[in-house]
Amino acid sequence: MQKFIKILGKGVVASALFFLLLTGCKEDFLNTEPLDSISSEATWADGPLAQAFIFNVYSFLGYGGFEEQGLSSLTDEAMFTHAGRNIRPFNEGTEDATNTAWMSATYQWDQMYLAIRQANVAIDRLPTSTFTDDVLRDRLLGEAHFLRAYYYHQLARFYGGVPLIDRPYGLDEDYSVERGTWAETVDFIVADLDEAARLLAGKTVTPGRATDLAAQALKSRVLLYDASDLHQSDLVTGVFSGYSNIELVASPSGDRAAKWRRARDAAKLVVDAATGYKLDLSGPVSAEEGKQNYVSIAMGGGSAVGDASAAVELIFERTKTPLYTVEDNWPLGGIHHGINNGPNGYNNWAGNTPIQQMVDDYEMMDGSYFDWDNAEHAAAPYDNRDPRLYASVMHDGASWKPRPPASRSFDMVDQIQTGYYDDGAGGTINGVDTRESSIENWNGSRTHYYHRKFIDPDPALPDNQSNAQTVPWPFIRYTEAVLNYVEASIELGEEDVAREWLSRLRYRVGMPAVTDSGDALRERYRNERRVELAYEEHRYHDARRWLIAPETLGRIIQTIDIRATLKPGATPHTPYRYDTDVYDYTYTVVENTENETRTWVNKMYYRPISRDEINRNSLLIQNPGY
Template sequence: MSKMISTIKCTVLAASLIAMTPGCKVDVFPTDRYTEESIYSNASNMELYIAGMYAEFQKFQFGQFPIGYSNATDALTDIEKYTSTVAGNGTVNILATDASRVNAAGPQLNYWQTGYERIRRVNEFISGLNKYAKVDDGTRKQYEAEARFIRGYVYLWLVKLHGSVVLFDNLDQYSSNNHQRSSEEDCYKFIAADFQFAADNLPKQWPSTKTGRATMGAAYGMLARTWLYAASIAEYDKKQFNQDEFTGIPAASAQTYYQNAVTAAEAVIGLANQGYYALEANFTNTFYNKNTKEALFKVDYVAPQLTHTYDLGFAPPRDATGQCLVYGVPTAEMVDEFERIDGTKFLWSNPVHAANPYDNRDPRFYATILYNGSKWKSRTLNTTPGDGTEGFVEYASTTEPHKTVTGYYIKKMLDSTNTTFVVNASTQQWIEMRYAEVLLIHAEAKTKLNDISGAQQSLNKVRNRAGMPNTTASTAAQMMEAIEHERKVELAFEGHRYWDLRRWRKAHLVLNGVKFTGHRITGSGAGTTYEVVSCDNTNRQFTPALYYIPIPTTELQNNQALTQIKGW
C-alpha cells in the first residue's frame, strides 16, 4: 500500500543527512553539521533518514535489475527479447547467449557493493535509533520494522543471486574485514526474521500523511515470497549444481518452509478479508489505479519531482517517431502462452486458432501484448515488415533497430494517455508486490503440501478475476504446471520469470541450447501468414553454475575471510 509520494520528496534531503554523517561516529557536537544525536533526537530528521532508504526500491522498478534497463531479467528468459546487439542496450542479450560473460571479474548481475552499502546504512539507522532516539518503545519498534523491511528486501536480492552471503545485523561487525559467508539456509532465515519483525511491528495501514511506507501486509507478502524461495531451493537444488559448503538447503526443510509460506500468505489473505487488499476487478486497471487495493507495496510517481522512462523504453516507435528506444519486445513463446478464453491451450496446429490467432484469447493477452492489428493510441498497429516505422525487422540486421524483432510490442504498464513522455517522462506506478502474487504463492505452497483443493481456490481467484474459467488441474503435477503457466501470464514483464526458473532449477533446461522466436507476419485478412522466425542469432546459454552468481573479485580482496563460491 506504499505510495512513495511525500516520502520520496524527502529522499535528496535524507541522502544529504546520511552523507554528512559518514560512519555515524563523532566525538563532539559540531555546530556546522549533523551529529548522530541531533538526527535521532529530532523526529523530522528520523523521518528524512528512513525516507531516503526507501529509494532502494526504485533500483528494481518495472522489473529492472541493476544492469540498467527495465525488464532486463525477463529478457534473459523465454518471454522477452531485447532488440539491440551491442553492449549497453544489448548487454542483456550478451549475457543470455554467452554464459562466460558472467564471472567474478565482471560487473554483470552484480548488486553486491550497492546492496551492502544500503545494508550498512540500515544498520547505522537501527544503531542510532536504539542509542539516541527520544521516542516511545512502540515508535522505536515501528522505525526498526521499516528499516528491517528494507534490509530484508536487499538481502533477498543478494541471496537470490549468490545463495550464500555475509550477514550483518549490527555495527560492531564492521570493525574488522574478516567475514565469511553464512549458509544459504541461515541467510533465508535471517531475511525471514527481518520480515517477521516488520510484520509484527508495522501498522496495517498508515495515515494519509505518511503514505509511502511498508505495512504489515507488505511484510507478510515479502515473508511469503522469502519462504517460497527457500522451500524451492530445498526441494529442487539437492546439491546438484554446486558443491560449495555454504550453498543449498536440506531437502528435509522443504515442507516446513512451504508451510511457512502458506502461513505468511494466509496472513495477507486475512487482511484482504478485512478489506485492506483485493484483486482489482479489471486486470488492466491494476497498473494505473493509484488507489488500487491490489498493491501490497508500490512506488508512485509525481511529475515533475519523480518520474520514470518506461514508456520511452518500450512504447511502439510511432508514439514518438525516431525517439522510442524499444529496449525489449515479447517473444512468440510468451504470446503463445496465453490460453483461449475457454481455458484451452492455444495451438497453431489447430486451424481454427491459426486462422485468427489473436481472437478469443485470455483477456490478459489484450492488456499485455500489442500485436498486428491491435488498436493503440487512435491507430491500428501494423507490425508487418512493410511498415518501415514499427514493422518487424530481423534481429541483428541492425545494431539498434528501435522496433520489434518479434512482431510484437509490450503493452502492459504502458500509459495509453501519455503523448509527451519524451519531454515529460512518465508517472504510472510500479507495484513491487501485489495481491495476485500472494495468491499464487499460496497456491504453489499449498500444492507442495498436497492440499490441492486449497491450491485450486487461490489459483482460481486469480484466473476468475481475469475472466478465465477454473483450472482443470487436479493432481500436484498438474497444479504445478498450471501455476507455472499462471505466473508466466499474470506476472509477465514484472521481473519474476528469471527468478522463478532459477528457484525451480529449470533455467538450465528452458534457457540453454535454444533460440527463442517471433512471428514475421505478412499479408492481410484471410491471406495473412504467420512465419515463425528466430529472434536469437545464436543459442541461449544457461549453465548450471549460474544458479550461484560469483562474488565480485574486489570483494574477496577487501574481505580476508571471504571465500569464493565453489565452481568460480
C-alpha cells in the first residue's frame, strides 16, 4: 500500500516551470535563475524546457553543506560560534514537535516533499513527452529518479520511515496517509536508484549532474545504513523504550549478514567502477605530500593550489562558479565559505569552529593515538600529527593567507593567533584571532580553532565578498564508497580486505598501514572514517547509526587555552609571532558551555515531525521520545 502526505499545505497549485538561463548543458547548471513561466504542455514538448524543469529539481540541493550553519555544529566536529541561531535546543536535547530547533532546508520535511513533488511531475510526464531526443529523455528521467531517491534518503536519515509518494497528486485528492516503515522506505529508495542507474548508463558525465555511478554510490550508502545498528529492531527496542511503532525506524534484524553482504556488494560495484585519487600507492608518502594530497581532495579541482586531477574523487557534487551564481548576499554560501568560517583576524566570521574532541582524534604520524596524558604529546599537541589535521583545522601558529591591511600590524608572518602571549613587560598580547582581539572580537572562535578544509588556501584569493572560491561540495565521493566497502567487510569478518583498503587511503596522506584486527580494527576504521570525512556531513549520521551518540555527540564541548611565556633572557617578538626558541607554550583543555551545554537523550536519534505537519495529517505517527 502506498503512503502519502500533503506536501503543499492547504492548496496544491498546478506545477509551474521556470525557464532557466543556461550557458550550455555542460556549464554550472545549478547556478541558473528562472526568467519566465512556461506552460506545462510546452515543457514536455521541448527538450531544453524539459531539461530546465529537471534543473529546478536539482535546485532543492541548495548550497549542499556550504551553509553558514553547518551540520558539523550538531556533532562532535564543531561548535557554531554565534549564539541565538536556534542550535542550542537541539544540542541540549530540548527540541520538541512544537518548538523545533534549526533545520537546514536540505533535509527539512516540507522542503523535501516540495522537491519530491517536482521529481514526481517529471517522472509522470517524461515517458509521454513529445520531444524527439530519446537519449535526453532517458537522461532526464534517470535524473528525476535519482533526485527523488536522494531527497527521500535525506528524509529517511533524519526522520526514519516516511510517507512514500510516487506521483503528483491533484487538488481533490486526500493527502492524509501514514508513514512507510523503515524497510519500505529503503526498498523504495533502492528501486529508484536502480532505475536511475539503468536510465543513466552510458550517458554523458557532466559535473554536478547525476550519473549511473552516483546512483550506485548512493545505493551503497543507503544499504550501509540499513545494515547498521540503529536500524535493527532487536538492538533499538531498549533505546526507544515504550515506543510501539519500532518498524518506522528499524526493521527485524533477520539475516543480518545478508544485509551486510548487500551493502558490501553495492559498495564494491562502485569501488571497481572508478579509481579515486592516488589509491594505488604501495607505501605512505611524506607528511608534506600527504597534506597537499588531502588539500587537493578537499578542493575538488577548484583551486589554483590543488592538483586538479583530485576531482576524480567526486561522484556527485554541487558545482560553483564565480561568474554566474544564484547565491544570495545573505546568507552566504559556498563561494564565500572562507568568510563564513575563517578567522576574525581576517575579517571573517568563525562560523563552525572545530572542537578539541575532533582535534584529539587525529592520530600521531606513527599511527598511535594522541594522548593528553603523554607528556610529549601534551607539550606540543600539533607536532607530528596526521597530515589531514593541518589540511582541515587552523590551530595556533599555523600558516595561512596574507593578512588584510587592518590586521597586518599584529601579524607580519601570516600565522594564526588563537593564544595569549607574554609581552615581556608583565602584560599579555591577545592573539589577533581570539575573542579578545581588537579586530572584530565578536567573530572570534570560542574553541581557539578555525575550519580550514573547504576554504581555498590560494594566497591570491582573499576571503571577502569581492572574491569567490570555486570549490565544489562533495555530496558523494569515491572514498566514501571505499569506506562503505571496508565497514561491510569488517562486519562480515573479511578483515584482510578491510586492512588493505584502509591502508591505501592512509598511504596517500602519509599515514602508516593498518595492522589491527577484531574490535581494534573496527575502532580504527571508525576513527579513520571520522577523520577522512570530517565536515562532510557524515559524522551526524555515523555516530547515530553506530549507536555511539551518547558517548560522542553528547559530550560537553572542549576547547583549548594556549599561553606563551618568554624563555629566560629572551626578547619578545614585536609584533608577536610563534617561535618555540623564544617562548614556552602551554596548552590546557577547557570545557565550554557559553553557547550550549551539550547532552544526549535518545529521542535525538531522529528529528521530530513538526506539530504543523501532524495537524495537517492525522495519520502521521511521531518519532520516539517526542
